[in-house]
Amino acid sequence: xxxxxxxxxxxxxxxxxxxxxxxxxxxxxxxxxxxxxxxxxxxxxxxxxxxxxxxxxxxxxxxxxxxxxxxxxxxxxxxxxxxxxxxxxxxxxxxxxxxxxxxxxxxxxxxxxxxxxxxxxxxxxxxxxxxxxxxxxxxxxxxxxxxxxxxxxxxxxxxxxxxxxxxxxxxxxxxxxxxxxxxxxxxxxxxxxxxxxxxxxxxxxxxxxxxxxxxxxxxxxxxxxxxx
Amino acid sequence: xxxxxxxxxxxxxxxxxxxxxxxxxxxxxxxxxxxxxxxxxxxxxxxxxxxxxxxxxxxxxxxxxxxxxxxxxxxxxxxxxxxxxxxxxxxxxxxxxxxxxxxxxxxxxxxxxxxxxxxxxxxxxxxxxxxxxxxxxxxxxxxxxxxxxxxxxxxxxxxxxxxxxxxxxxxxxxxxxxxxxxxxxxxxxxxxxxxxxxxxxxxxxxxxxxxxxxxxxxxxxxxxxxxxxxxxxxxxxxxxxxxxxxxxxxxxxxxxxxxxxxxxxxxxxxxxxxxxxxxxxxxxxxxxxxxxxxxxxxxxxxxxxxxxxxxxxxxxxxxxxxxxxxxxxxxxxxxxxxxxxxxxxxxxxxxxxxxxxxxxxxxxxxxxxxxxxxxxxxxxxxxxxxxxxxxxxxxxxxxxxxxxxxxxxxxxxxxxxxxxxxxxxxxxxxxxxxxxxxxxxxxxxxxxxxxxxxxxxxxxxxxxxxxxxxxxxxxxxxxxxxxxxxxxxxxxxxxxxxxxxxxxxxxxxxxxxxxxxxxxxxxxxxxxxxxxxxxxxxxxxxxxxxxxxxxxxxxxxxxxxxxxxxxxxxxxxxxxxxxxxxxxxxxxxxxxxxxxxxxxxxxxxxxxxxxxxxxxxxxxxxxxxxxxxxxxxxxxxxxxxxxxxxxxxxxxxxxxxxxxxxxxxxxxxxxxxxxxxxxxxxxxxxxxxxxxxxxxxxxxxxxxxxxxxxxxxxxxxxxxxxxxxxxxxxxxxx
Numbered sequence: 029x030x031x032x033x034x035x036x037x038x039x040x041x042x043x044x045x046x047x048x049x050x051x052x053x054x055x056x057x058x059x060x061x062x063x064x065x066x067x068x069x070x071x072x073x074x075x076x077x078x079x080x081x082x083x084x085x086x087x088x089x090x091x092x093x094x095x096x097x098x099x100x101x102x103x104x105x106x107x108x109x110x111x112x113x114x115x116x117x118x119x120x121x122x123x124x125x126x127x128x129x130x131x132x133x134x135x136x137x138x139x140x141x142x143x144x145x146x147x148x149x150x151x152x153x154x155x156x157x158x159x160x161x162x163x164x165x166x167x168x169x170x171x172x173x174x175x176x177x178x179x180x181x182x183x184x185x186x187x188x189x190x191x192x193x194x195x196x197x198x199x200x201x202x203x204x205x206x207x208x209x210x211x212x213x214x215x216x217x218x219x220x221x222x223x224x225x226x227x228x229x230x231x232x233x234x235x236x237x238x239x240x241x242x243x244x245x246x247x248x249x250x251x252x253x254x255x256x
Numbered sequence: 257x258x259x260x261x262x263x264x265x266x267x268x269x270x271x272x273x274x275x276x277x278x279x280x281x282x283x284x285x286x287x288x289x290x291x292x293x294x295x296x297x298x299x300x301x302x303x304x305x306x307x308x309x310x311x312x313x314x315x316x317x318x319x320x321x322x323x324x325x326x327x328x329x330x331x332x333x334x335x336x337x338x339x340x341x342x343x344x345x346x347x348x349x350x351x352x353x354x355x356x357x358x359x360x361x362x363x364x365x366x367x368x369x370x371x372x373x374x375x376x377x378x379x380x381x382x383x384x385x386x387x388x389x390x391x392x393x394x395x396x397x398x399x400x401x402x403x404x405x406x407x408x409x410x411x412x413x414x415x416x417x418x419x420x421x422x423x424x425x426x427x428x429x430x431x432x433x434x435x436x437x438x439x440x441x442x443x444x445x446x447x448x449x450x451x452x453x454x455x456x457x458x459x460x461x462x463x464x465x466x467x468x469x470x471x472x473x474x475x476x477x478x479x480x481x482x483x484x485x486x487x488x489x490x491x492x493x494x495x496x497x498x499x500x501x502x503x504x505x506x507x508x509x510x511x512x513x514x515x516x517x518x519x520x521x522x523x524x525x526x527x528x529x530x531x532x533x534x535x536x537x538x539x540x541x542x543x544x545x546x547x548x549x550x551x552x553x554x555x556x557x558x559x560x561x562x563x564x565x566x567x568x569x570x571x572x573x574x575x576x577x578x579x580x581x582x583x584x585x586x587x588x589x590x591x592x593x594x595x596x597x598x599x600x601x602x603x604x605x606x607x608x609x610x611x612x613x614x615x616x617x618x619x620x621x622x623x624x625x626x627x628x629x630x631x632x633x634x635x636x637x638x639x640x641x642x643x644x645x646x647x648x649x650x651x652x653x654x655x656x657x658x659x660x661x662x663x664x665x666x667x668x669x670x671x672x673x674x675x676x677x678x679x680x681x682x683x684x685x686x687x688x689x690x691x692x693x694x695x696x697x698x699x700x701x702x703x704x705x706x707x708x709x710x711x712x713x714x715x716x717x718x719x720x721x722x723x724x725x726x727x728x729x730x731x732x733x734x735x736x737x738x739x740x741x742x743x744x745x746x747x748x749x750x751x752x753x754x755x756x757x758x759x760x761x762x763x764x765x766x767x768x769x770x771x772x773x774x775x776x777x778x779x780x781x782x783x784x785x786x787x788x789x790x791x792x793x794x795x796x797x798x799x800x801x802x803x804x805x806x807x808x809x810x811x812x813x814x815x816x817x818x819x820x821x822x823x824x825x826x827x828x829x830x831x832x833x834x835x836x837x838x839x840x841x842x843x844x845x846x847x848x849x850x851x852x853x854x855x856x857x858x859x860x861x862x863x864x865x866x867x868x869x870x871x872x873x874x875x876x877x878x879x880x881x882x883x884x885x886x887x888x889x890x891x892x893x894x895x896x897x898x899x900x901x902x903x904x905x906x907x908x909x910x911x912x913x914x915x916x917x918x919x920x921x922x923x924x925x926x927x928x929x930x931x932x933x934x935x936x937x938x939x940x941x942x943x944x945x946x947x948x949x950x951x952x953x954x955x956x957x958x959x960x961x962x963x964x965x966x967x968x969x970x971x972x973x974x975x976x977x978x979x980x981x982x983x984x985x986x987x988x989x990x
Contacts, residue, residue: 038589039495041411045683048699077681079409082495138404138676168408168678233680238697238813240688 030255031056032072035096035116038062040078042113042232049235050074053248062091065099072109072251073100075116077168077230087130087171088119097123109251110224111153114169117216117226126219126226127184128176130169134209138170142240143207143229145192145215146199151222154191156250162199163192163243165229167207167215172228174210174217181211191225192216261285265292266472271625278620286558286606286614291621293524293562294531297475297788300624303754304786307767311781312774317743318782319441324536326367326447326520327437328782330744330806336698337441338705339373342381342434342746342804344787347474349431352489353398357431358406359492359566364435365410366520366569369501372445372508373437376682377696378407380417380433381709381748381802385426387665387987392421395429396988403433404676409494410501414677415685415694417709421665427792428478432748434804436707438698443508447519449533449541449572452600454516456530456541457578459585459592460500460568463526464551466490467564471523477753477791496567496590503588504569511584514577521568527561527621529570530596531604535622543596544607557606557613572598631764632757640718643854645837645846651918654892654968657845659979661889661922662896666844668983669900687815690901692737692885693805697812704812706740708805712888713798715842715857716769720762720799722857723842724769726926727803729864732777733885735807736868737929739816739875745774746804747784752796754788762799763788770801776861777868779805816875819901820882820932825939826898826906826956828891829946830867830928833954834914839923844888859926863951867927870949874931879942882932892921892966894930895956896976899964903973908957909965917968932959 032050036043036059047057060067062080067073080091091097097119104110104125112120120126133139144162147154157163176184184190192215196205206213208228216227231244262272265288275283275291283291294300301308313322319329319337327341345360361378368375380403385392407414412435449456467490504518517537521529526543534541545560555563571592573581578594585592599605604621606614651657661667674689686704687695693708710731716723732742747770752759774781790797809815820826840846841855874880882902886894899906913920933939939955946953956966964971 038499039409041498041681045681048683078411079495079498082409082493084495137401138408138678140408140678140680141675166680168680170408230680233683235683238686239680239683 029056030072030252031070032074033058033060033067034074034076035060036062037078037080037091039080039082040076042077042230045232046074046076049232049244050248052235053245055248060096062094062096065095067099067103067108069106069108072111073103075112075119077114077116080115080119087115088122091119092123104224107221107223112226113230114228117228118171120224120226125224126217127180128174130171131173131175132171133173139207140168141207142166144195144197144205145229146195146201147192148188149191149218150188151191151218151225152251152254153218153225153247154250156253157246159243159246162195162197163246164241165231165234165244167229169228173208174214176211184217187220189218190214191218192227261288264469265289266296266476267292271295274625279616284614286561287616289558289562290527290614293471293527294621295624296471298471298523299528301786302624303627303629303788304749304763306626306628307764310767310771312771313780315780318780320782322782326370328744328746329444332703332808334701335441336438336701337444338436338438338806339368339371340434340436340746340804340806341367341783342432342748342802343785344748344750345431345433346429346750346787346790347478348489349399350428350478353395354402355489355491357399357402359490360431360433361403361406362492362494362497362566363522364433365412365497365501368435368437369504370447370518370520370569371437372443372512373439374505375412375435375437376684377436377707378412378414378433379707379709379804381711382419383425383430383800384421385423386421389426392426393988399429399431400673400676406492406494408678410498411681413679413681413685415679416689416707419670419673420713422713422798424795424797428790428797430750430800432802434709434746436705436806443512445508445512445518447533448517448536449539449598450516450537451574452539452598454572454575454598455578455594456543456596457571457573457581457592458548458568458595459571459590461493461496461565462549462551463560463563464565465555465559465563468559468562470564474523475789477789479793490564490566492566499588499590500567500569503585503590507584514580515571515573517572519570521570523564525562525564531618531621533570533572534604534618540599540601540603540618541596542599542605542607546609547593547595549591549593557608561606629755629760630757631761633761634758640854641856645840648849650916654917654921655971658892658896658969661844661893662976663979663983664844665987667889667893669981671981672984686812687738687817691818692734695738695740695809695812695815702811704809706735706738706807706809708734709802710734711800711802713800714847714853716766716801717798718842718853718855719857720765721769722859724766724801725773725861726857726859727801728770728773728777729859729926730885730887731803731805732779732868733929735805736871737816737883737885739814740807740809741872742777742779742805742807744782744806745779747781748802749786750790750797750800750802751788752791759796766799766801773861776865816880816883818882818884818898820898820959821934822904822959824881824932824934824959826959827931827942827953828928828956829870829931829951829953831925831952833911833920835919835923835925837916837919839919839925843890843922843924845918845922864927866949867951870945870951871929871931874942874945879933879938880931881934884930886928886930888924890922890924895966896964898930899973900977900980904959905961905963905973906957907960907965911956911967913967
C-alpha cells in the first residue's frame with residue numbers, strides 16, 4: 029500500500045486538498061510539519077501549494093532552508109519519490125532539486141483557471157497515464173512562468189524530462205494555451221533520476237467530476253501502478 | 257475643551273456634553289478617544305441602528321441573534337452550520353486601494369473565524385467610477401489585486417461577487433467583502449468576556465501606529481485632504497492571518513472548552529474589541545497597555561488603545577487553561593500575551609503600569625447617541641419616474657446594441673477579475689464564478705451552500721424602497737437559478753451623508769425595502785454593516801444597499817449552471833417575451849440612450865415568490881438542465897450569456913418582438929428567469945405547471961449550432977465572445 033507524507037509549511041493551503049485527493053483513491057496520508065525532517069523510504073513526499081513562509085521575498089526562497097527540505101533532499105537522494113505542486117515546484121527549483129526557476133506570469137497577474145496538459149516523461153509519475161485526451165487540471169499562481177536557459181531546456185527535452193506541457197483542449201501545444209509564458213509551454217518537469225516531479229497545475233483539485241475534472245488522479249494512479 | 261481632540265474622533269460638541277453628563281466629569285484625552293471611536297458612525301451605527309428594528313431577523317434556521325455576535329449563523333442540518341457577514345472597507349480603499357481592499361478581506365475573515373468557523377468562501381461587491389478616468393482604473397486595479405493578494409495567500413477561495421460602475425463612485429469606490437464559514441454547531445464561539453478573573457490574551461501581530469482613527473476616518477466624508485489620511489489605512493499580512501485562522505479554528509474545533517470568548521480586533525482595535533466583549537457578558541475589563549506588545553517605541557496609551565494594526569485577536573481563556581491556550585498559539589508560531597483580565601465591576605479600566613489612565617462604566621462607550629435625522633424624498637424622483645421613453649426611437653440595429661451591451665462595463669464578463677482570484681482552493685467549488693451564484697459542496701454532506709451578492713443601485717436611486725426590495729429579490733433569483741433555496745441575508749448599507757435629508761430618506765426607505773422583500777422571501781437579515789458618509793467634493797454615491805445572500809442546496813451535485821446543452825429548449829418564465837415600453841425603466845439600455853437612469857422601478861413580491869418557487873419545484877422534479885436570472889441587459893443579454901457559457905447558438909429567429917423591440921430584448925422587468933429543458937415531455941410538463949400557477953412564460957427556441965438567432969439578431973458566438981470576454985480588458989486599455 030502506497031503512503032504519502034504531505035508537508036505543511038505555516039503558509040501552505042493545499043495540504044488539505046492533497047490529503048483529500050490522495051485519500052480518495054486509497055493512499056494513506058500523514059501530514060508533516062515544516063520543522064520535521066524524516067520520511068520513510070517508501071513514502072511519496074508531497075510539497076503542496078500555498079505561500080510557505082509568506083513568500084514576501086521570492087516564492088520558496090526561505091523554504092529551501094527549512095528543516096523539512098533537508099529531509100526532502102536526503103529522501104530524494106535515496107531515490108524516494110517527491111512531488112512539488114505549485115509552491116512546492118517553486119521550492120524544489122529554489123532548493124536546486126529541479127533546474128530552472130518560476131518567475132512572474134507574463135501577464136503580471138495571478139491566474140486561476142483550467143488548463144489542459146499533455147503528459148510526457150518516462151518517470152513513474154506520468155508513464156502509466158492512459159488518458160486519450162489532454163488532462164484538464166487547473167492552475168492557481170502568480171509566479172508560474174517556467175524559465176531555464178536554452179541548454180537546460182534542450183537537455184530536459186533530450187532526456188525526456190518534461191512531464192507536462194500546456195496545450196489546448198484537443199492536445200495541441202500552442203502559445204494560445206500557455207497561461208503564464210512558460211518556456212516551451214512547460215507545466216512540469218522531473219529530475220534526472222525521474223523521482224522528483226515539480227508542476228504548477230494542481231492535480232489535487234482535479235480529483236472529482238463534481239469539481240469539473242478528475243484528470244489529476246491520473247498521476248496518482250500512474251504511481252500506484254508502478255509501486256503496487 | 258480642546259476642539260482638535262474632538263475633531264480627531266469626529267465627536268460633536270453635543271456628544272461631548274452628553275459624555276460629560278454621563279461621566280459626571282470632564283473626560284481625559286484617552287477617554288475621549290475611546291468613546292469617540294465607539295460612538296463613531298462606523299462602530300456605533302448612530303444613524304442606522306434606529307432603523308434596524310424593521311428588519312426581520314428570526315427564522316427557524318437562524319442560530320444567532322442579529323447584531324449580537326460577529327456574524328449570523330444558519331443551521332444547515334446534520335449538526336453543521338454556516339456563518340456569514342459582509343462588511344465595507346470603502347474609505348481606506350479610496351486612498352490606498354491595494355491595502356484598503358486587502359485588509360477589508362482580512363477583517364471579514366477574522367469576523368468569521370472569531371466565531372470558531374472555518375472560512376470557506378469570500379465574495380466582493382465592488383463599485384467604481386467609470387474606467388475611462390485614470391484614477392478609477394488605478395483604484396480598480398489596486399482593489400482587485402488587493403483582494404487577490406490577500407485571499408489567494410490565506411487560502412480561502414474568492415468565489416463570487418459583483419462589480420458595477422457609475423460616475424457617482426468616482427473617487428469613492430465601494431469595497432464590500434463577504435465571508436462564509438462552515439463548522440459544527442457545537443463549535444460556534446461567542447465573543448464575550450465572561451468570568452471575572454479570566455485573562456485577556458492578545459494574539460497575533462504586534463501593535464503599531466497604523467490605522468489610528470480608522471473608524472473615525474470611515475465615518476466622515478472624503479475631502480480634498482483625504483490623501484493625508486493614508487496613515488489611517490492599515491497594512492495587511494495575510495501570512496500571519498493564515499496562522500491565526502488555523503490556530504483559532506483548531507481552538508474552536510478541538511479545545512473550545514478552554515475558552516469563554518474569542519473576538520477579532522477590527523475598527524477601533526483593542527478598544528472596541530475588549531469593550532464589546534465585556535458588554536456582551538455584562539462584565540468589566542482591566543487592561544494594562546504596557547503589556548501590549550508594540551511594533552514601535554514610545555507609543556502612548558491612546559495610540560495602543562486605538563491602533564487598528566491588523567491580524568490581531570482577543571482570546572478570553574478560562575483561567576485554568578491560560579497556559580494551554582498560549583501554547584496552542586505558540587505552536588502556530590503566533591505571539592500570545594496576557595494584557596489584562598475580566599472584572600466584575602462593569603467598568604473599563606485602562607492602566608499604564610500602576611497608573612490608571614482611563615476609567616468609565618462599560619455602559620458609556622457602548623451607548624452611542626442615536627439619531628433619526630429629518631428625511632426628504634428627493635424632488636427629482638417624480639420627474640425621473642415620469643420620463644417619456646417614447647422620445648427614444650425603437651432600436652434600429654439590435655445586433656450592434658447587443659454587442660455594445662455585451663461589452664458594457666456593467667454587463668461584460670467578470671472573468672478578467674475572477675481569474676485573478678483563487679476560486680477553487682479547499683476543493684469545494686461546484687459552480688464556479690461566472691454564473692448567477694457560486695455553489696460550494698460541504699464535504700461529507702449531500703447539502704451545499706449557494707452564495708451571491710447583488711444590488712442594482714440605479715434602481716435604488718430611482719425609488720429607494722422598491723429598488724432595495726429588487727436587490728434582495730435579485731440576489732434570491734441568483735440563488736434559485738442554481739437550484740438552491742434562499743435562506744438568509746447579510747447587508748452592507750452604503751450611503752452618503754445621513755445628515756442630508758435626501759440621503760436619510762434613501763437610507764430609511766432602503767431598510768424598509770430590504771425588510772419588505774426579506775419578509776416575503778423568508779430570508780431574515782442575520783448580520784450586516786452600514787457605511788455612511790460616502791461622499792466626495794462632487795457629491796454622494798448612488799444609494800447602494802449591497803445584499804449578500806446565502807442559500808442551501810439539498811444536493812450540491814445536482815446544481816444548475818447557466819449553460820444549456822445542445823437541443824435544449826429555452827423558456828422565458830415570469831413574463832411574456834413581448835414587453836411594453838415601460839419595462840425599459842432603470843435599464844442599462846435606457847441609461848445609455850438618455851445618458852442617465854430614468855423610469856419607475858417595479859416589483860410584485862408575491863409574484864416574485866411564486867416564480868422562484870416554480871423554478872425550485874421544476875428543478876426538484878428534475879425538469880431543468882440550466883437556469884439563468886434575467887437582469888441587466890434584459891432577455892437578450894441573458895440568452896447571450898447562456899450561449900457564451902455553453903458555446904452553443906440559439907434558434908429563435910421567428911420570435912415576435914412586438915411593437916417595441918428594444919423593450920422586449922433589453923427591458924429589465926423583474927421576476928424573470930430563462931430555464932432550459934431537454935425533452936418534449938418535460939416541456940409539456942413545465943408548461944402545465946406554469947399555467948397552473950398562473951405564471952406568464954414564452955418558449956424562446958432551441959439551443960443549437962453556432963449562430964445566435966433571436967428575432968432580428970443573427971450573430972456568431974465568436975463575435976459575441978470577443979465583446980463579452982475582452983470587455984474589461986478593453987475598458988482598462990490593456
